[in-house]
Amino acid sequence: MTEAPLLSVEDVTVNLPTPRGNLRAVDHVDLTVGAGRTLGVVGESGCGKTMLSRAILQLLPKKAKLSGRVMFDGQDLLQLSPEKLRKLRGRSLAVVFQDPMTSLNPVLTIGTQLIETLQEHLELDMAAATRRSVELLAAVGIPAPEQRLMQYPHQLSGGMRQRVAIAIALSCEPKLLIADEPTTALDVTIQAQILDLLAREQRRRHMAMVLITHDLGVVAGRTDEVAVMYAGRVVERAPTPALFKKMRMPYTEALLAALPKIDAAPHTPLPAISGRPPDPTRPLKGCSFSPRCRYAAGQCHTEKPGLAEAESPAHLYACFHPIEAGAGISA
Amino acid sequence: MMQQPSPANGPLLDVNDLVVEYPVGNKIVHAVSSVSLQIARGETLGLVGESGCGKSTLGRAVLQLRRPVSGRVLFDGQDLTAMQGDALRRMRQRVQLIFQDPIASLNPRRRIGDIVAEPLIIAGVKDPAKRKQLVDDVLSAVGLDPALVVGRLPHEFSGGQCQRICIARALVLNPEFIVCDEPVSALDVSIRAQILNLLEEMKARYGLTLLFIAHDLAVVKSVSDRVAVMYLGRLCEVGPSEQLFARPAHPYTALLIQAIPMPDPDVRPAETVPVGEPPSPISPPSGCRFRTRCPRADQQCSDEVPELRTVAPGQFVACHHPLI
Numbered sequence: 004m005t006e007a008p009l010l011s012v013e014d015v016t017v018n019l020p021t022p023r024g025n026l027r028a029v030d031h032v033d034l035t036v037g038a039g040r041t042l043g044v045v046g047e048s049g050c051g052k053t054m055l056s057r058a059i060l061q062l063l064p065k066k067a068k069l070s071g072r073v074m075f076d077g078q079d080l081l082q083l084s085p086e087k088l089r090k091l092r093g094r095s096l097a098v099v100f101q102d103p104m105t106s107l108n109p110v111l112t113i114g115t116q117l118i119e120t121l122q123e124h125l126e127l128d129m130a131a132a133t134r135r136s137v138e139l140l141a142a143v144g145i146p147a148p149e150q151r152l153m154q155y156p157h158q159l160s161g162g163m164r165q166r167v168a169i170a171i172a173l174s175c176e177p178k179l180l181i182a183d184e185p186t187t188a189l190d191v192t193i194q195a196q197i198l199d200l201l202a203r204e205q206r207r208r209h210m211a212m213v214l215i216t217h218d219l220g221v222v223a224g225r226t227d228e229v230a231v232m233y234a235g236r237v238v239e240r241a242p243t244p245a246l247f248k249k250m251r252m253p254y255t256e257a258l259l260a261a262l263p264k265i266d267a268a269p270h271t272p273l274p275a276i277s278g279r280p281p282d283p284t285r286p287l288k289g290c291s292f293s294p295r296c297r298y299a300a301g302q303c304h305t306e307k308p309g310l311a312e313a314e315s316p317a318h319l320y321a322c323f324h325p326i327e328a329g330a331g332i333s334a
Numbered sequence: 335m336m337q338q339p340s341p342a343n344g345p346l347l348d349v350n351d352l353v354v355e356y357p358v359g360n361k362i363v364h365a366v367s368s369v370s371l372q373i374a375r376g377e378t379l380g381l382v383g384e385s386g387c388g389k390s391t392l393g394r395a396v397l398q399l400r401r402p403v404s405g406r407v408l409f410d411g412q413d414l415t416a417m418q419g420d421a422l423r424r425m426r427q428r429v430q431l432i433f434q435d436p437i438a439s440l441n442p443r444r445r446i447g448d449i450v451a452e453p454l455i456i457a458g459v460k461d462p463a464k465r466k467q468l469v470d471d472v473l474s475a476v477g478l479d480p481a482l483v484v485g486r487l488p489h490e491f492s493g494g495q496c497q498r499i500c501i502a503r504a505l506v507l508n509p510e511f512i513v514c515d516e517p518v519s520a521l522d523v524s525i526r527a528q529i530l531n532l533l534e535e536m537k538a539r540y541g542l543t544l545l546f547i548a549h550d551l552a553v554v555k556s557v558s559d560r561v562a563v564m565y566l567g568r569l570c571e572v573g574p575s576e577q578l579f580a581r582p583a584h585p586y587t588a589l590l591i592q593a594i595p596m597p598d599p600d601v602r603p604a605e606t607v608p609v610g611e612p613p614s615p616i617s618p619p620s621g622c623r624f625r626t627r628c629p630r631a632d633q634q635c636s637d638e639v640p641e642l643r644t645v646a647p648g649q650f651v652a653c654h655h656p657l658i
Contacts, residue, residue: 047522161385162611190384191549193611195593198603217522220595224603244599261527262597263556269575270534271556275527279492295524 007077008035009211010059010179015071017054017063024284028054030235031071033310036179039209043222043243045258046232049280052215055232056183059213060098061088076178094124097177101184103164107156113140113167114152117174124175139170143200162193166200173204180205183215198225219259223247228317231255234281234291237310241318251313251325254292290322298324344411345372346511346543347396352405354388354395361616365391366402367567370642373511378537378544380558380575382551382590386615388567389547393513396545397429398422409511427457430504434516436496440488446473447484450503457507472502475539476532494525501532505540513545518553530557551594555579560648563587566623567615569642573649583651583658586624622654630655 017029029051036042046052057063059073061080073080075096080088092098100106108116114136121132133152140148143166156164165185172180182201186194202225205212214226222229223243230240231252239252250256260274278295281287290296293303302323310319354366365388373379383389394400396407398414407414409429417425433439440449447469454465470480476498488496497517504512514533518526534557537544548554554561555575562572563584571584582588595603610627613619622640625631632655640652 047524160611191551191593192384192589194595195603198595218595219523219597223595223597223599224601247597247599258523259597261523263527263530263550263552265552265555265579265591265594265596267556269555269558272531272534273527273556275531276524277528279494279525 007074009038009040009076010034010036010213011072011074012055012059013072013074015055015058015069015073017051017058018068019054019064020066020068021284026284027235027286028067028283029058030286032232032235032237034230034237034240036211036213038178038211039205040228041205041212041214041226043226043229044213044215044232045217045219045222045229047217047258047280049283050232051235051283052232053183056098056181056213056215060092060096060181090124093120093177094175095178096181097172097175097179098181098183099165099168099172099185101187103161103168103188104156106168107164109156111155112152113154113156113159117152117167117171120171120174135174136170139174140167142204143167143170143173144196145170162189162197165189165193165197169197169200169204173208173210176208177210179211179213181213181215184217185214186221187216187218194221201225219247219262231258234286235283236291236321237319238292238322239320240310241313241320242315245313245315245318249313249318251318251320252322253296253298253324253326256326257295257297298322298326300324346375346377346410347371347373347545348406348408349392349396350406350408352392352395352407353403354391354400355403358616363615364567364618365615366395367618368405369564369567369569371562371569371572373543373545375510375543376541377560378546378558380554380561381545381547381564382549382554382561383564384549384612386566386612387564388615389564390515392564393431393515393545393547397426397431397513399431423456427453427507428509429511429513430507430509432497432500432504432512432514432517434519436493436500436520437488439500440496442488444487445484446486446488446491446499447480449488449499450484450506453503453507468506469502472506473499475505475536476502478502492525493521494528497521497529498532501529501536505536508540509542511543511545513547515547516549517546519548519550526553533557551579551590563590566612566618568623569652570624571649571651571653572642573646577646577649581646581649581658583645583649583656584624584653585628585630585655585657588657589627622652 012034015029015032019026019028044052058069117136118132121127121135137148140151145151145166186197226243229243229246230237233254239255257276261276276295281291289304289306290308293299308321308323310321349371352366352369356363356365381389395402450469451465459465473480478498518529546557558575561575561578563570565586570586613626619626621636621638625635634654640654642650642652645651645656645658
């Protein structure tokens, strides 16, 4: 890569003190996202994907301890004053959360919330901000946008609320959008529409996106690169086609295999992953996936594998016994 | 348990013209409108649809947990809608329900052994040794070690394990029919596969018939012999799983299939036609309820309610302009 990436997460670790002891939610994670690119972050509940997004946004719980560096657009976010951070968030760094009902203010109209953002960050006057709000609502596919400005979140359906949340996130032309499970609360036909909307607006604005999801189906067709997280660590990271076709990490393989496939015959038994993820307050000495891994042997239980390069520097995996690249496919 | 002799070759469950409505203020939610379906002995019928389409209400109305406004539910030849009190309670030993949220459906203050034994007490199994034996057997069957589990409380278990406990509780009376209402929706992918496999195993072991309700088409297909698609209180299409997914006849079924995100980077997601959102079940559209989102809708669709009719062997569709 010739220029510095837009976002670079360097050796980020997040520790949360809990009554049961220290919980390492994010464990030495490195990631980069170039301008206009999409990174998918995939993992199951508790793998640390949401804490990672909070670390990028500097929206961690007060008790959380963060180490490492988050570089965004040439600035170290950990060094910024709260005032500067607030200016940055919403302006060039935007976010869409899973549940639009809790991310929108229930006692303010849609219009107030949109116009407030525009006035705060772009210093538009009331008339210009109102005009721009109507355009934005229309752009995210909300019918009768003038009337919608007057309505409250509870008057809209879940899909419409998420469109409003996206309109607010896009309102200041951000350089990076963090979408944390943006469609998980929505029905499948609405999910497709929202993902299409995000992809379209992203192309139009040349915006970068971090798409956080538990659904491998969501990242497959809509990201350039995918990072798979397990127990707080990135265990595999690769350009999207390589991740699905030439995965090296057994967890990635197992996760994909465990998905019911729409083209499989009914009653096909699923290759389930036995057991469950480790307790994050009781970290394992070896590879976190080793108790569930069918390839695990000696070293896996005593030592943590670092990220190693596969056939290209863009493809990294953390495993002592990686899956061999398919014969005839890899160079 | 006493059982009436019954027509062994008829369907185990025969739902006939079922209507369920809820009053909301002075309005009425038309949750289930004239739904008819049959489930054969040993069969799994998948029921799919989006939130608010009435699929859970239908499942509950089948078990008489919500009394229907009209229609009949014949279970093994007997009309459940006409049953009351003791008769219904006895019948309920043969039918069970598994819910979406396994943690919320277990009483947090009771021990697992008591939770799983409760149906036996209600059913009048008086001998504690016998109860313990049945509880231990069913816990082992769902993959839990009874010795380690019976004395513990629900919060000591993960979501997947709680769902195993719920399944054990549903199985302990050796029922014939189980309504599974989104049993894996709250679970992670790796745990979901375990529970789906377990349900299949239990179905074979206990000779169960299942009504499997879910919004995820891939999940439904993986367990179902036949699939019924529901939209805004009505059935759109019913057919054998493989046939229905290969050649959907209803435009709504086709839309659902098209909207599934495929875990394959070579399948570029089709830019979906912006088809809007489902209307309110308080004032559903006239005629075909899907017509407001349907690319094929015309005048006939707003004038006439389409009836379910055969389009292929075993495949029924309620559409004036089906795709096949």
